[in-house]
Amino acid sequence: THVVTEACFNCKYTDCVVVCPVECFYEADSMVYINPDECIDCEACVPECPVEAIYHEDNVPEKWQEYIQINAEKSQELPVITEKKEPLADC
Numbered sequence: 001t002h003v004v005t006e007a008c009f010n011c012k013y014t015d016c017v018v019v020c021p022v023e024c025f026y027e028a029d030s031m032v033y034i035n036p037d038e039c040i041d042c043e044a045c046v047p048e049c050p051v052e053a054i055y056h057e058d059n060v061p062e063k064w065q066e067y068i069q070i071n072a073e074k075s076q077e078l079p080v081i082t083e084k085k086e087p088l089a090d091c
């Protein structure tokens, strides 16, 4: 699976969500998360993110390892997001 990391926090550009063929992004107030049970590792989202927030789970930087678990948990309880939005002002 792929994982959204802290680089997305307070940004939420949402360029990633529109290219996902399986609609596996879920939206929180501050960032988005990927459901690992749905992600097919197509990598379409990776080059779309302007802040390089998305990594394959095997390549998540050390400081953001906790996001593997956070994506798995948070994606279960949030609404799916498939459409582009304005990025957050704090980015």
Ligand code: F3S
Pocket (backbone or CB within 6 Å): 004, 007, 008, 009, 011, 012, 013, 014, 015, 016, 017, 031, 032, 048, 049, 050, 051, 052, 053, 054
């Ligand atoms: Fe976040 Fe990048 Fe997507 S900032 S919403 S992972 S395009």
